Amino acid sequence: MKALLLSLLLVPALVLAQAPVIEISGANFRPLPLAAPAPTVQEGGDKKAAGAFDTAFTYDLTASGIFQVLDRAGFTADAKEGMTAGSINFSRWADVGAESLVKVSLAQDGGALRGELRLFNVATGHEDLKVAKDAPANEPRKLAHALADALYRHFTREASPFLSRITYVRKAGANRDVYVADWDGMGAQALTKGGTNILPTLSPSGQVAFTSYRKNRPDIYVQAPGGEAKPVVTDGQMATGVAFSPDGRRIAYALAEGESAQIYVAAVDGSGAKAITDTPYGLNTSPSWSPDGKRIAFVSNRGGSPQVYVMGADGSGVKRLTFQGNYNQTPDWSPRGDLIAFTARDERNAFDLFTVNVETGKVTRLTQDQGNNEEPSFSPNGRLIMFSTTRNGGAHLWVMTAEGNNQLPLPMEKGNWLTPDWGIAPAAK
Amino acid sequence: MDSAVTHSLLVARPTKLSRFVVFSVGGHVAVLLAAVLYARFTSTPKMDLDQKPINASLVRLGKPRDPKLLPRKEQAQPPPKEVAAKPTPTPPSQEPVPAPSPNAVAVPGAKPAPAPTPQKGEANAEDRRKKLFGAFDKSAKPSEPEELEGAEDGDPDGDSAVQEGERYYGLLKSQVRRHYNVADTIPDAERLYLKAQVAMRLGRSGEVLDVSLAKASGNELFDSAVVAAVRKASPFSPPPDALRDALQKNGVVLVFSP
Numbered sequence: 001m002k003a004l005l006l007s008l009l010l011v012p013a014l015v016l017a018q019a020p021v022i023e024i025s026g027a028n029f030r031p032l033p034l035a036a037p038a039p040t041v042q043e044g045g046d047k048k049a050a051g052a053f054d055t056a057f058t059y060d061l062t063a064s065g066i067f068q069v070l071d072r073a074g075f076t077a078d079a080k081e082g083m084t085a086g087s088i089n090f091s092r093w094a095d096v097g098a099e100s101l102v103k104v105s106l107a108q109d110g111g112a113l114r115g116e117l118r119l120f121n122v123a124t125g126h127e128d129l130k131v132a133k134d135a136p137a138n139e140p141r142k143l144a145h146a147l148a149d150a151l152y153r154h155f156t157r158e159a160s161p162f163l164s165r166i167t168y169v170r171k172a173g174a175n176r177d178v179y180v181a182d183w184d185g186m187g188a189q190a191l192t193k194g195g196t197n198i199l200p201t202l203s204p205s206g207q208v209a210f211t212s213y214r215k216n217r218p219d220i221y222v223q224a225p226g227g228e229a230k231p232v233v234t235d236g237q238m239a240t241g242v243a244f245s246p247d248g249r250r251i252a253y254a255l256a257e258g259e260s261a262q263i264y265v266a267a268v269d270g271s272g273a274k275a276i277t278d279t280p281y282g283l284n285t286s287p288s289w290s291p292d293g294k295r296i297a298f299v300s301n302r303g304g305s306p307q308v309y310v311m312g313a314d315g316s317g318v319k320r321l322t323f324q325g326n327y328n329q330t331p332d333w334s335p336r337g338d339l340i341a342f343t344a345r346d347e348r349n350a351f352d353l354f355t356v357n358v359e360t361g362k363v364t365r366l367t368q369d370q371g372n373n374e375e376p377s378f379s380p381n382g383r384l385i386m387f388s389t390t391r392n393g394g395a396h397l398w399v400m401t402a403e404g405n406n407q408l409p410l411p412m413e414k415g416n417w418l419t420p421d422w423g424i425a426p427a428a429k
Numbered sequence: 430m431d432s433a434v435t436h437s438l439l440v441a442r443p444t445k446l447s448r449f450v451v452f453s454v455g456g457h458v459a460v461l462l463a464a465v466l467y468a469r470f471t472s473t474p475k476m477d478l479d480q481k482p483i484n485a486s487l488v489r490l491g492k493p494r495d496p497k498l499l500p501r502k503e504q505a506q507p508p509p510k511e512v513a514a515k516p517t518p519t520p521p522s523q524e525p526v527p528a529p530s531p532n533a534v535a536v537p538g539a540k541p542a543p544a545p546t547p548q549k550g551e552a553n554a555e556d557r558r559k560k561l562f563g564a565f566d567k568s569a570k571p572s573e574p575e576e577l578e579g580a581e582d583g584d585p586d587g588d589s590a591v592q593e594g595e596r597y598y599g600l601l602k603s604q605v606r607r608h609y610n611v612a613d614t615i616p617d618a619e620r621l622y623l624k625a626q627v628a629m630r631l632g633r634s635g636e637v638l639d640v641s642l643a644k645a646s647g648n649e650l651f652d653s654a655v656v657a658a659v660r661k662a663s664p665f666s667p668p669p670d671a672l673r674d675a676l677q678k679n680g681v682v683l684v685f686s687p
Contacts, residue, residue, distance in 0.1 A: 019628065019679045020594075022602050024609060027687040032612035032650070066613045099612065099653070123653035155614035155650075325499040346499045354499060368502040404502065 031068035031406075032155070035098035035122075036061060037077040039115070042107035049113055049140040050106050055411070056144035057104065059184055060162045063408050064152060065383060065401035070098055083118055090125045098122050102151060106143075113137045117147045119154065129154045141186060161379040165423045166386065167191075167200040167208050168397060171416035178210050180225055183379075183422070185397055185410035191223055199240055202423035203268070204248040211240045220253055222268065232270030241286045244268070245293045245313075246335075246424055252276075252287035252296055252313075263287050263298055265313060276315030288333045288340070289313070290358075297321070297331040297340050308342050308356060321356055324363050328354075330375050335424060336382035339402065341366070343374045353387055355402065366404030377422040378402070386410075386420045593669045598681070601665055608661040611654045611687060620687045623648055625655045630680035633673055635665040643682060655685040 036058060041050045062069045075096040081088055083103050093101050101120045106113065112134045119129035131150045135143035145162040152160035167180045170190075178200040181188035191200075191208055200210035209222045212229065220233035220242045233239040236255035243252050252265050255275075261283045266273035277284040282302040289296055290310075297310045305326040311318040322328045327345035334340065339355040346352055351372040356363045367373040371391035378385055386399045392409070395416045400407040494501065615623070626644035629637055640659050645652050668676045 019682045020598065020675075021682045021684055022598055023684045023686070024602055024605055025686045026606060027609050027611040027654075027685075029611050029613050029615075029687075032614045099650075099657075121649060121653055123657055124649070126649070128649065155612075156616050157619075158616065324497060344499050352499075363500055365500050365502040 031066055032099055033070060033097050034061065034067040034100045034102060035070045035075065035093055035096065036102045036104075037072065037075075039104035039106050040083070042105060045106050045108050046113070046137065046140075049137065053104075053106060053113075053115065053140035053144045056141040056184065056186070057148055059411055060145060060148035060160075061102075061151070063184075063384070063399050063406070064148075064160065064162075065406045066152075066155065070096060083116070085120060085125055085127050088120065088125070090120070090122050093122045100128075104147065106140075108137060109134070111137050113140055113143050115143045115147050117150065119151060141182070145182065156381075158381055161381060161384055161422075164380050165202060165206065166377075166420055167202050167210075167423075168388075168420040169198055169200060169418040171395070171418055176418075178208060178223075180206075180208060185412040185417070188412075189225060191225065192229070199242065199419055201243055201421045203244040204246070204424055206423070207244075207248075209242040209244065209251060211238075211242065220251075220270075230269075232268070233264075233266070233273070234270075235273070243287050243289055244424065245289050246291055247293055250293075252289065254285040254287065254298075256283075261285055263296070263315075265296075276311070276313070277318075278315075286330055288331045290333050291335045291337045295333075297333050299329045299331065308340060310340075310358065321358070321361060322363065323361070332377050332385075333358075334378045334382040334402065335380055339382075341376035341378060341385055341402075343376065353385070353404070364404070366400065367407070370407075373398075375419045377420050379422050380424060386422055388418050388420060594672050597666070597669055597672060601681070602683075604665060605658050605662040605683065608658040609655070609685070610658065612650050615648060615651060615687075619648060623651050623685075623687050625652050625685045627655055627659055627683045627685065628680055629659055629683065630678075631665060631668055631676040633667060633677070635663075635667045637663040637665075638677065638680075646685075651685075651687075655683070658685075659683065 038054055039050055039057075041047060058069060061067045075093075078089070078092070083105050088101070088103075090101075099122055101122050103118050103120070105116045107116075108114075113136070114132060114134050116132045117129070118127055120126065121128050129151065131147065133143055133146040133150065135146065149160040149162045152158075152162065161183050164183045165180055166183055166185065167178060168185075169176050170179055175194050176196050176198055177193065178191040178197045179188045180191060180202070191197075192210075192212065196213040198211050200208050202208055203222075207222055207224045209220060209232070211218050212221050214221075214229075215231075215234075217234075218238045218240060219231050220239045221229040222232050223229040232251070233242070233253060233255070236257045238256040238261075239253055240256075241254045245251070249268055250265055251268055251270075252263060254261050255264050259281050260279060262275045262279070263277045263284045264273045264275050276296070277298070277300070279300065279302050282300055283306075284298055284300045284302075286299045287296045288298070294313055295310055296313050297308060299306050300309050301307075302309075303320060306329050307320055308322040308328050308331045309318055309320050321340065322342070322344075325344045325346060328342050330343045332341045334355075338358060340358060341353060341355045343351055344354050350369075351374050352368055353366040353373045353376050354363050355366060366376075366385070367387075367389070371389055373387055373389045373391070376385045376387045383402055384399055385402055386397060388395050389398050390396075391398075394414055395418055396414070397410045397412065397417045397420050398407055399410060623646045624644075625642065625646035627640060628643040629640040632638050637659070640656060640663075642652055642656055646655075667673075
């Protein structure tokens, strides 16, 4: 017996020792081909809710940039196929090109909608993930985001963008109103009603800061959803471009006075404001915090044309970052820290999105030949960028990967949607 | 005196000089006229020279983009990484090598793969081989001899077989790499450490007899991706004689890192 065991151990070892070794590297990274058939609905389930769930769930996976969600037209779901590995014909899924298979079953449980998700590795037939989530029966989209988040976390070991929130401006007639919504622009809630309210930004705790002309002068207000807008900056001629520090304790903003505009940093209630730029005739605007809160990116025309600069959060060590183009603006610092996205007007007078590497200064183009694209904002995990584009008429919010791939419109109705800002932290769960 | 006058250069000698002057002037005028006419006639068709500036501007467009301008978007489709796989490997001329089976290079459902077409008697075969499998050479065992050509009556297990084997393994490697697709879902931090080993045995005609994960990486997606890369790359070309038995018995181990 002992000898048998020993030989069993030794034989493979010997084989390996004798076999020549070939090293292979240079993998081609690409989105994971994933099959996600429509969810099965348990008896007595709400078909309409299942449809809403399916739309939101599929959108999350498609827009995430890490999955290649296989077109359902390419396969027919086998009604008899169940939720367990034993009942699934994996070779059939391999034939349609799937490497992973995700199955969802929905059930109504009193006032709650319960979703169970299972993820299978098509090659091995192994069940990699099994997770169940509940949501109020009238919020199937919420359930979709929760399950998509679980799937995303399984693969990337980091939080998905699907539970995060965004804020943006809707332009309707003469009014510009601030909205907050889920990451896909749905479930929108208006914070302001009429007038001119612009450049909103989300704090980690879900408060929104924006510039409003409600007192006939552009001041900065902070407002929690459902709460009242409180003025926090009422100095100067015009206060714009407010940005929360990553810890949510401070704000940076630009204050225009006469011929110049300077960047200020203050506590979140506006107290203790201190100018951190000092160029007598120059404009310094659009501050954006680095993820560690130690540096601020901003736009300045001190060199003759608007360019992206970075400096310490106390105004020290100003460094110009962009040297290409002559009209670079609206910087947004990636939560990963490595990139700053910005809008630039190119030599053909089109506005497009770019990133600049903070360390190397390398500029990469993300959009091109597709209308005007402006106001980039990184997702909380830095993998996606949301922006406003005129490519299909009007102004719509789109999302793409940080490399400019997989550009998709948010599933919102048509309209004029401007200046999206993605919350810097996912909503508390 | 007379002769002196007649010989003096100051005395007009209308007859010879005028003839010479007339001839000279006429000759010059003729040459000038010819030149002008030539220029006129030959340049007339070249009046289309106006076209040339267009050509010149085309050349100018080919210049690298002004560094002051914003860059254009990098093309979405990345070029295939294994450029080394493109040149045609050449089998050694001194040993008959079984022709690759027709399906040896058929890549199911993938971008067209350059077929390794055997060409006999290439003078710079060694250079090409070096270029092709230079990377492989680095990872090859240091004990392997550097001899360029093996003797025709050499030991079948000797150096000529080693050279041939190298070539075959290089081919195998590039074929697998073409299918080496890994999911983007793998976190960046993990990509640095992933390493998986796949053991496979090959049959006489290059078919995969069995393939298995010899050492898992810890990431199941990566593990199944590397096994899938080998499966999709198969079948391979028939192994050279010297390797046939070894590949069938002991197989070969592929070590994958991202």
